[in-house]
Amino acid sequence: MAMRDRLYPEIDAAHFGQLAVSDLHRIYWEETGNPEGVPVLFLHGGPGSGIAKVHRRFFDPAAYRIILFDQRGSGKSSPNAELRDNTTADLIDDIERLRQQLGVESWLLFGGSWGSTLALAYGEAHPERCLGFVLRGIFLGRACEIDWFINGMGQIFPEAHRDFAGFIPEAERGDLLTAYRRRLEDPDPAIHDPAARIWSGYESACSTLHVEDAAAMTMPARAQMLALARLEAHYFANEMFLAPNALIEGVSAIAGKPAVIIQGRYDIICPIRSADALAQAWPGAQYVVVPDAGHSAMEPGIRAALVRATEGFKQTLQA
16 A cells, blocks of 8 residues: 555644743644654744644644644744744753653654754754654755855845845845844834845745745745744854754764655755755665755645655554
8 A cells, every 4th residue: 555645634733832931931832633642743944934734734643642832932932033042952942841841751853944953953962852853854054054045045046036135235235144134133113024024035935846836825924924034044143053063963863763854856945965964974864855846845745755754654653
C-alpha cells in the first residue's frame, strides 16, 4: 500500500492555553490528536510567523499527540512583536517549560525554515528529549544565509528586491538590515507598519517556485506582518543569537537520532547549500531533495514529503 502523501483533514485544537515563561512573556500553546499517541512538537518559522490551523494537518491525529505553540512575540502569544527577552536561548527554555507543563517525556521535532534552526538548537541542547527530527527548508543561522536573504535573493527575484530596497532612501541602502530595523522598531505605527508590509511582501514573493502558489497566498494581518518583520530583523541583526557555525558543529549531539531533511531544489529563501551541509554533517539522516519546489511547506512536493516523513516516523516510533 502506498504511503499517504496528502494532508490530514482539518482538526480542532482539543486543549489550549497560555504559559507564563517570564515576567513579560506568555506563550500560546495548543494540542490535539491522540493524547496517548507519539508526542510531536511543531516549530513555526520566521521568527515571528506563528502557527496556523493547517499546521495540525501534517500528522495522523490517531497516531500523534500534536503540540504547537506560538513563539515569543508571535501569533497569540503576548506581547505581540516584543523584542525584549527574545533570543534563541529564551525559546529553547520555553520549549523545555512547555514540555514539562504538558508532561511530555520526549517528542518528535518538526520544523521548517527558522523552525528547523530552532529544532536543531533545542535538540543539541536537550538531545535526551528528542525522538527524532523532520526538518524542512534548512536555515543554519549563518551570516552568509542572512546576507543572502537581505541582498542575494535579488539575483533571482530582482523585481521583489527592487521593491524591498526601494522602500529605503538611497542614502541608507548600503545597510538595508539596519535601515529596516530602525523603522520596524520605531513605536509609531505610521513608520513601522509600512516597513513591515514591504518586508513581509518581499519574503512572500520569494517563497514559492510556482506563481500560482504565490497568488493563492493571503496577506497576513497587520499584527502578524509586524511580528514577522520586526522579529526577523532583530534575530538577523544578532546573527540568530548563535555562535558562527554552531549548529553544524553541534550535530554530533544528535547524530544518533533519526532525521528526515526535506529541501526544495529551488528554495530561494533558504538555498539548498545549507541543507546539503547539514546532510553531509549528519550521515544517518535521510535527505530528500524535492526537484520541483521552492521554500513553502505548502508547495505540493514539499507538502507530500513532509506527510510521508511523519507517516514513516509513525511506523517506527509506535513499533
